[in-house]
Ligand SMILES: O=c1ccn([C@@H]2O[C@H](COP(=O)(O)OP(=O)(O)O[C@H]3O[C@H](CO)[C@@H](O)[C@H](O)[C@H]3O)[C@@H](O)[C@H]2O)c(=O)[nH]1
């Protein structure tokens with residue numbers, strides 16, 4: 001890719017029921033260095049997310065029904081391609097993916113963009129400080145989703161991320177293409193990281209002081225984690241994790257496994 005194109009940045013924001021925060025996120029993103037346009041995909045929201053995003057200056061594409069985060073990101077990036085052709089715009093070389101709930105803290109994402117436009121990394125991922133839930137509790141569950149994602153990426157690539165689930169990430173358009181179609185739903189970050197590393201590109205994690213609406217430990221929070229775990233597991237399995245673990249733990253198949261467990265034919 002022409003290195004000049006990397007300095008042109010589009011910000012991509014998937015958003016489901018984010019009317020309270022999306023405008024502040026869009027406003028902050030538009031002010032980041034290099035960001036030429038912000039495209040929000042309203043992923044079947046039942047509130048006024050689309051109107052708030054548009055009023056803050058975003059281009060909005062929308063899904064009639066909810067299709068999940070990865071589909072929302074794909075739709076926004078597809079929209080970008082069409083806008084470039086329609087308006088005969090010079091190609092955008094860098095994508096900044098931000099969740100809609102970052103609010104004004106999105107203004108701190110410049111180091112992610114810098115890592116990519118300077119060519120230092122093809123994918124730069126934000127590591128967030130510990131978050132608090134709305135009722136002041138320390139956010140985070142039992143670490144099951146995070147641990148599964150971290151160990152899965154490490155097993156498949158040899159690299160152990162600090163923030164395997166972080167959706168706040170900047171990457172070259174080429175890196176995005178190499179990771180497309182994205183792993184579905186909540187698996188998109190894990191799938192993307194594995195795909196970009198496997199393509200031989202550089203991935204960097206950067207501490208960024210962002211705040212977002214953190215998941216609590218109430219029933220809704222635990223159901224959200226279950227959904228994350230399902231999608232993360234599917235993304236890892238689709239990239240060969242299950243086969244790898246099986247080959248390592250039972251290279252001689254089920255009979256060998258049973259033999260070693262002392263229950264099978266000797
Ligand atoms: O069906 C959906 C659900 C969510 N979103 C948007 O996706 C973003 C992330 O959703 P959120 O509920 O804030 O995710 P978290 O619980 O914070 O999940 C963490 O972990 C996810 C991977 O499991 C990452 O995608 C997130 O970036 C990361 O913050 C937000 O802008 C949402 O509005 C959609 O577009 N469609």
Ligand SMILES: O=C(O)[C@H](O)COP(=O)(O)O
Pocket residue numbers: 139140141142143144145146147214215224225228
């Ligand atoms: O709250 C979080 O960090 C994610 O939902 C993952 O939760 P976990 O603690 O179960 O990994």
